[in-house]
Amino acid sequence: MTALYPLFADLDGRPVLIVGGGAVAERKTRALLHCGAAVRVGAPRLTRTLRAWAAEGRLAHLAEPYHEGWLESAWLVIAATDDRALNARVKAAADARRILANVVDDPALSSFQVPAIVDRAPLTIAISSGGAAPVLARRLRERLEALFDPALGALARLAGDHRAAIRTACPDHGARRRFYDWLHDGPVLAQLRAGEPAAAERTLRARLDGAGEESPPAHRLDWIDPCPADPGQLTLHQLRLLNEADVLVHDAGVGEAVLSLARRDADRHLLDAGERKDPGTLRDKILARCAGRGNTVALISQPA
Ligand SMILES: C[C@@]1(CC(=O)O)c2cc3[nH]c(cc4nc(cc5[nH]c(cc(n2)[C@H]1CCC(=O)O)[C@@](C)(CC(=O)O)[C@@H]5CCC(=O)O)C(CC(=O)O)=C4CCC(=O)O)c(CCC(=O)O)c3CC(=O)O
Ligand SMILES: NC(=O)C1=CN([C@@H]2O[C@H](COP(=O)(O)OP(=O)(O)OC[C@H]3O[C@@H](n4cnc5c(N)ncnc54)[C@H](O)[C@@H]3O)[C@@H](O)[C@H]2O)C=CC1
Structure with a gap:
């Protein structure tokens, strides 16, 4: 399966259709109502909670067997019945209308999947296993719940x-x-x-x-030299230097796996081989290039 593209959708006031009214539909509905979606649940049979929400006017209940007309005006569809063939038909109808559809019993068929969520609104941590291991996603979520301060x-x-x-x-x-x-x-x-x-x-x-x-910080030049090819080999101290760097100066041998651990907004400067061969003036050259730019980290892949 190709990678899923993660995104956070604004569904406030937008119609979302859920086909099926069982336990799974209820869980999806709860999350959608929390995000302000205008939820319509289509199923002959609803859970007790879904029935209560319908009675309170929090969702619209389409109390009949599925038909394609339900997809009218929906931004998203969730096929959540216990009938695999029906779920696949709902997905096909959604595809024909270019509406993204989640099929609760078929990750590969889904054009979007629902992640496990750690909710620290407005901060949200979403976890996906791409459908490979939903229970693992849930368990990871539970561990993160304990890790992240409610504040x-x-x-x-x-x-x-x-x-x-x-x-x-x-x-x-x-x-x-x-x-x-x-x-x-x-x-x-x-x-x-x-x-x-x-x-x-x-x-x-x-x-x-x-x-x-506040006075501006003194300029600082830190070295990660030699720089390991495997990011797992970086020490905690080196990781911290990477994260504090405003500028990264590196030679061509330093891979993206390491560079991507730095802040996204850090400037990058590639050293050419000639510059590297001259260790005596390397420091001066880096400082001249990065003057007034705050903290700089030099990553050198091999001893020059
Ligand atoms: C593809 C996906 C489709 C989708 O988007 O719904 C999907 C598919 C399937 N789930 C199955 C099983 C279970 N799923 C859960 C729970 C969750 N499932 C969720 C998401 C997803 N589930 C999507 C992939 C997400 C990913 O991989 O990242 C979570 C994260 C989010 C949410 O649903 O809100 C939510 C945890 C929320 C939380 O607590 O944080 C539990 C309960 C539990 O663990 O307590 C069980 C065990 C019960 C059991 O085993 O039956 C089965 C087998 C069904 C069968 O055998 O009949 C399928 C189908 C298949 O895999 O073929
Ligand atoms: N994605 C997920 O997280 C999970 C998915 N599943 C899958 O989800 C499926 C549904 O699970 P539950 O909600 O527990 O099932 P359920 O049996 O509680 O509910 C099924 C619902 O589908 C409705 N339905 C059946 N035929 C219909 C039709 N023609 N038109 C409209 N609605 C119709 C029923 O009225 C009922 O409301 C399971 O078959 C299972 O494979 C199960 C666990 C987790």
Whole structure:
């Protein structure tokens, strides 16, 4: 199977059709209602919860056997009956209309699949095994639930609310990143965790007010030399250097597997072989090239 393209869809107010009204349909419906979709469930028989939601007007119940007309105006379709052949027919009808369809008993037939979700809204972690091992996806989700602080949602919201102010207070890219490092690791998260959102916001504002007085960091050049070909061989310290780098200077032997572990916005400079052969001036050359650019990491694949 080719790779699935992950995406986060805005379904607010958009019609989504679910064919089938059993336990699986109920689970999909719960997630869709949470995202504001206008859910229509088509099935002669609904679970008790789905019946209650229909009675409350939270979803529309199409109380008859499936027919193609149901697909009218749907943005997405989920085929969730216990009838494999019927699910395949729903998928074919969706394909004909270019509507993405999830087939709950056939990963290969699905044109989209539903991931397991760790919900720290507005932060969402989605896990997919591409249909190979849904139960593994669920178990991984349960482990991540324990790993990620429930306060992360509030932190993400706070960061979002102040994003423009942060950009204004820290116009420089490096200063902005240092601010975010402080925000994510510092006292704000602790206050949110303690259930004190107002105090957390005051702390953030106070730091923003003082941000203009911060002096720019000294330029720093770190070396990963020799650089292992296998990213698994990098030490924790080297990983940290990669993540802090504003500029990566590397020779042609350093592979994408290692470079991709750095920040996406880090600039990259390829050293040519001539430059590398001259170790005495290599440092000066790198510094001259990257002057005023914050932290730089030089990755050299072989001893020059
Ligand atoms: C392809 C996919 C289609 C889709 O998008 O629905 C699919 C397909 C199938 N699932 C099956 C089984 C189970 N699935 C779950 C649970 C979840 N399944 C979900 C997604 C997906 N399931 C999609 C791939 C996702 C991926 O791989 O990344 C999750 C993550 C998301 C969600 O559904 O909300 C949700 C966990 C939510 C959470 O708790 O976090 C459990 C219950 C459990 O584990 O507790 C069982 C065990 C019960 C059992 O074994 O029967 C079977 C065999 C059915 C059979 O044998 O009849 C098929 C069909 C097949 O594989 O052929
Ligand atoms: N994707 C997933 O996460 C999982 C998928 N499955 C698969 O999902 C399928 C459904 O599972 P459950 O919800 O537990 O089944 P279920 O038996 O509880 O529900 C089946 C539903 O399909 C409806 N249905 C049957 N014929 C219909 C028709 N002609 N038109 C409209 N609706 C019709 C029934 O009224 C009922 O509401 C299972 O067969 C299984 O293969 C099972 C577990 C997890």
